[in-house]
Amino acid sequence: MKRYFRELSVAAVLFFVLALLAVLAPAFYEPQPLLSLLTREAPTLVLASGMAVVMIARQIDISVGSQFSICSVSAGLLAAAHWPVGWVLLASIGLGAALGAINGLLIAGLGLPSIVVTLAMMVTLRQGLNLVRQGEFVTLPDGLQWLGLNQAAGQFALILATLGLVAILAFALRHLVAGRVVYAVGSDPEAARLAGLRPQLVTFLVFVVMGALVGLAALMNVVQSPQVQPLTGTGLELKVIAAVVVGGVAISGGRGHLWGVVAGLLLLACVSPALIHLRVEAHWEKAVQGGIILLAAAADGLRVRGRRDRAGT
Amino acid sequence: MTFPSLPRDWKTFFLRHEMLLLYVLIAEWLFFYFAGTTTNRRGIVVGFGTLDRQFDILRHSCEIGLLALALTPVILTGGIDLSVGSLLGLCAVVFGKLWQDGGVSIPVAIALTLCSGALAGGFNAVLITAARLPPLIVTLGAYSLYRGLAEAMTRGSVTYTGFPDGFLFLGQERWLGMPTQAWVFLAVAGLVWVLVHRTTYGRTFRVIGFSPEGARFAGLPVARRLGLVYVLAGVIAATAAIIYTARLGQAKADAGLGYELFAITAVVLGGSSIFGGVGSVHGTLLGVAAIAVLKNGLATLPLVMRLNAAEEFSGLLTGALLLLALAAGVLAKKLWRRGSGAHATATALEPPKTA
Numbered sequence: 274m275k276r277y278f279r280e281l282s283v284a285a286v287l288f289f290v291l292a293l294l295a296v297l298a299p300a301f302y303e304p305q306p307l308l309s310l311l312t313r314e315a316p317t318l319v320l321a322s323g324m325a326v327v328m329i330a331r332q333i334d335i336s337v338g339s340q341f342s343i344c345s346v347s348a349g350l351l352a353a354a355h356w357p358v359g360w361v362l363l364a365s366i367g368l369g370a371a372l373g374a375i376n377g378l379l380i381a382g383l384g385l386p387s388i389v390v391t392l393a394m395m396v397t398l399r400q401g402l403n404l405v406r407q408g409e410f411v412t413l414p415d416g417l418q419w420l421g422l423n424q425a426a427g428q429f430a431l432i433l434a435t436l437g438l439v440a441i442l443a444f445a446l447r448h449l450v451a452g453r454v455v456y457a458v459g460s461d462p463e464a465a466r467l468a469g470l471r472p473q474l475v476t477f478l479v480f481v482v483m484g485a486l487v488g489l490a491a492l493m494n495v496v497q498s499p500q501v502q503p504l505t506g507t508g509l510e511l512k513v514i515a516a517v518v519v520g521g522v523a524i525s526g527g528r529g530h531l532w533g534v535v536a537g538l539l540l541l542a543c544v545s546p547a548l549i550h551l552r553v554e555a556h557w558e559k560a561v562q563g564g565i566i567l568l569a570a571a572a573d574g575l576r577v578r579g580r581r582d583r584a585g586t
Numbered sequence: 587m588t589f590p591s592l593p594r595d596w597k598t599f600f601l602r603h604e605m606l607l608l609y610v611l612i613a614e615w616l617f618f619y620f621a622g623t624t625t626n627r628r629g630i631v632v633g634f635g636t637l638d639r640q641f642d643i644l645r646h647s648c649e650i651g652l653l654a655l656a657l658t659p660v661i662l663t664g665g666i667d668l669s670v671g672s673l674l675g676l677c678a679v680v681f682g683k684l685w686q687d688g689g690v691s692i693p694v695a696i697a698l699t700l701c702s703g704a705l706a707g708g709f710n711a712v713l714i715t716a717a718r719l720p721p722l723i724v725t726l727g728a729y730s731l732y733r734g735l736a737e738a739m740t741r742g743s744v745t746y747t748g749f750p751d752g753f754l755f756l757g758q759e760r761w762l763g764m765p766t767q768a769w770v771f772l773a774v775a776g777l778v779w780v781l782v783h784r785t786t787y788g789r790t791f792r793v794i795g796f797s798p799e800g801a802r803f804a805g806l807p808v809a810r811r812l813g814l815v816y817v818l819a820g821v822i823a824a825t826a827a828i829i830y831t832a833r834l835g836q837a838k839a840d841a842g843l844g845y846e847l848f849a850i851t852a853v854v855l856g857g858s859s860i861f862g863g864v865g866s867v868h869g870t871l872l873g874v875a876a877i878a879v880l881k882n883g884l885a886t887l888p889l890v891m892r893l894n895a896a897e898e899f900s901g902l903l904t905g906a907l908l909l910l911a912l913a914a915g916v917l918a919k920k921l922w923r924r925g926s927g928a929h930a931t932a933t934a935l936e937p938p939k940t941a
Contacts, residue, residue: 333722379909383916386860388666388722392847393908400901407895511668515726524720556734556742563731567713570724574717 279521280533282572287540290547298550305425306546312428312497314542315435316490318535320509321516322442323486325534328517329446330479331459331526332380332387337487337513339398340372341506344491346402349411349501358420366488372398373484377477395510402503411501420496431493438489443531455479460527515562516541519569541565603857603915607872610907611879618883634886645765645833647878649674649826649842651871652771653849654856655778656822658870659815661853662782664795664862665721667816669710669728670823670849674842676732677703677827679739682746682837692753700824706732707820711813729846736839746837757832767829774822779867791815795862848904852877855908877904 294301301307320337327334348365356364372394379390419427446452454475457465462472495501520537522529544565545558622634633639653670660667680702684695706728713724756766782788790811794801802808831837856873858865881900884890890899 379913383913385912385916389850389854389860389912390909392850392854393905393912395905396847396851396901397905397909400898400905404893404895404898404902511726511729515730518723518726524723554738554741556738556740558734559730560734560738563727563729563734566727566730567724570719570727571713571717573723574713574719 277530279572280530280536283520283533283536283540283569287536287543290540290543294543294547294550298547301546301550308425308428308432310542310546311432314538315431316494317509317513317516317542318435318538319438319486319490319493320513321520321534321538322439322531323483324513324517325520325522325529325531326442326446326455327387327479327483328514328522328524329459329526329529330455330476331462332476332479333514333524334373334376334391334480334483335388335510335514336372336376336391336394336398337483338506338509339395339402340369340484340487341491341494341509342503343372343398343402344369344488345495345501345505346406346411346503348488348492348495349413352413352417352495353411355414358417362489362492365492366485369484369486369488369491370481371484373480373482373487374477376484377480380480381473381476399507406503408503410503413495413499413501417496418499427496431496435493439531439535446531456527458526512541515566519565521569521573523573537569603911604866604869604872606914607856607869607876607911611872611876614876614879614883618879618886622883622886634883639882639886641760641765641768643878643882644768644771646882647874648765648767648771649830649833650845650848650852651874651878652774652822652826652829653842653845654852654870654874655775655867656819656826657846657849657853658778658856658858658865658867659782659788659791660721660819661850661858661860662791662795662862662865663812663815664798665714665812665815666725666850666860667710667721667819668725668846669706669732670819670826671842671844671846672729672732672736673703673706673820673823674827674830674845675839676706676736676739677824678831678837678841679736679746679839681828681831683739685749686746692750696828699828700821703820703822703824703827704817705820707817707823708813710820711816714816715809715813733839733843736841740839742839744838746831747835749831749835754832754835757829757834767833770825770829774825775867775871778818778822782867787811792863795859795864797863848877851904851908855904855911876907880904880907 320341324334324337344365347368348361351361351364352358376387376391376394379385380387420430422430446455454465454470457468457470458472458475465472465475491506494505516538517529517534518524518537519540520529520534522534541562544561545555548555548557548561618634653674656670657667677699681695681699684690684698685692688695690698710721710724710728713719714721755761756770759766761769780788782791790801790806793804793806794808794811798808827837827841830841852873853865853870854860854873855876856865856869856871858869877900880903881896884899884903885896890896
């Protein structure tokens, strides 16, 4: 119970908000808008899961938004060239993994700080895409939207796929060697090295996984609309990092659970519809989200301090 | 130049970083001087070497330059401030609202805006020093919060315009030959330089960046110094907001969107380590200049003009330049270590300050 205090507190706040909405604005629970909200957030959840892995490994990736745009546009172009959906999916994931591998090589290989490398990559990739495409939209062929299913079925499929993926990732992270290694490296890279692990390889692979998940999320987003807008991923990185931080992953690495991240993301995603249903002006959305991030951070700070006090230092 | 706590080999290395950046800057400038001269459709020469063009570059780099100056002490202490761009937007809106809705005079509005910048910086400072939260997280939250407040204050759509000419003089005219805001920029740069490089007060930033615990055991008031750094960043961001408003003649909630990343890029390009303890104000200024000349110079190249893609090219090259500078730094360090026969014990994952 104490161990999961941070995650449980986020879940409790989320539950409180949902309960509040149930009493004050039952319209929030009409199936179609709710389903749309969840579908819209599904790609972000996939990204947040990847970011959680990156941050548990004591790294950060600010370039996910730009990677997301590049993968979206590429997937759109391939689909427009009548590639089958399966191949588009593979290509998108492969492209994302390749972009992640560049990050990984620079960070793990050269030992450069991830925040600066991915910052540079963010600008480079974004402007590279703008240069090549000049902000042009990609019109998708018929049959790609919702993967050829009707809208409700497509939305259900996307949500289920996302939940399945997150569940698998969460299990792997907690119970498989491949996942425990990430925690070990994130807690203390030097100790991990002395224990016979290879921190550099783990760091590299973490960024490759992040990239692959970006590719997947990009396609999940592409199939939701008839067009690909090249600016879709702008600012996504900070949204994703915010969800991960609210979900209780420590920026200093080695701590966090994916289900906390799910709760954190849902909490942030609820802000906008909640404001609308509670008849507060929607322009407060960002301010409220910022407040939630700061509250979550303050909760972390208090917990750490409490532990320090008990330890008598 | 002062790197008191570094061994001598490091000293030469980092001197070289700033010198390298200076060479890059000169090379950029010469390249554009010879390659960038062209005529536009009306037959007017759009040269790169003209004095007007230099002043234009200066005018357009003032806001990001100020934010980079605000970030240099922050990054020296090993912290980061992602909220400066959002704070620029919030302060611009506060300024516009004070003047238009509040009915106060321009000087009072400027003073109050600077105060709100200090207040917002102080809010960050309290969370970072008193609650001991990581600066990255605090300023990420503040990034959202300040932009959100700006949007809420303007309901996402109000634009404040119609400022008096006396105020627009600050952003659009010249004073003693130079763009007016350049004087402000140079004054702030001078103040920050003296603070960081010529006062014992500022030297503690570097000490804190090297080792916060060590600084505390040495009896330095770490929390107070850190607090000052973030408050200073807030005040400088507010200054940038006023200049931004004066240059464009309007204040909107989206002012300065994404500027924080350009400012961080300039600081890191200028040789500051993101882990703290290493860096200089003149390096930051060179970084700002290198990015500004690149962006402005590219716009004068015939090929780029034809494609109308100055922004894209400059972003692409700035990112590449940053990666190159970082990689070159690491490789030079490795070569130096091999050359001096020192035993390379550091693993690649360790921050350089422990190496």
